[in-house]
Amino acid sequence: MRRTAAAAPPHSDRSGHSDRSGHSDRSHHSDRSGDGGGGGLRTEFPFRLPRGYVDEQGTVHRDGVMRLATARDELVPLRDDRVRENSAYLSVVLISRVVTRIGTVDDIHPGVVEDLFASDLAFLQDFYRRINAEGHTRAAVTCPSCQEEFAVDLAGGRLGES
Template sequence: MFQTEFEFTLPCGYLDEDGTLHRDGVMRRATAADEILPLKDPRVQRNEAYLIVILLSRVVTRLGGVAAINPKVIEGLFATDLAYLQNLYNRINRLDEPADADELAPGAGAARPGEFSATPSIN
């Protein structure tokens, strides 16, 4: 069966303004619109590195008890968690070999040295 959503657990977690730590979440596969529309965003046009923030805010559908995932939430992630989610995004959406639930079990999306880049790979 074709899987469109993948659960994850952040290495550090998102610390909200009330001091609550949110680690468990869900990311869905990206659509063409998820990758195309952010390119029109002025923040991305000024700074290409911001593309991953917009992309992740579109495809992360749940993060603990956070009411709405938006760019501000993604901006508030620790760098370790941003790298983790970027790696997970790349693995879920790669063309050569589709991801499956076993491969992307919690902890499987950890970034490895040399794999982090400012923008997602769209292979």
């Protein structure tokens, strides 16, 4: 993905420096359009977890945002010792890098992803693949009763919203 100077605010850090937890600086770009904006590249996608993340206080968080992955997001986890020891941990680190918020929790790190229910992690893995490889959040489904085929938006939302 090529970014232009207008894609990031002047204060964002493009150096890619990571803090000691392995997170790179996540600057929020102003090119989040795609829903009627100026025709720019859509870089953030809302989602709703099937079960939800339960924080330490017992609050359930379901609505979140995932941003498009960069090449760095896919390369940095490969240097993580946890991933080297267990390749299955790659998805935990990768998801923690691209999810920017779940409910009111905006410090998403591998520990948060580890505490997700398995069904929510599977949802986020599929969501990641859809927005980064296929470019959309729709899935083809078939009605079990009438066998009619149609598309649903995995990002969630309320009934009747488009």
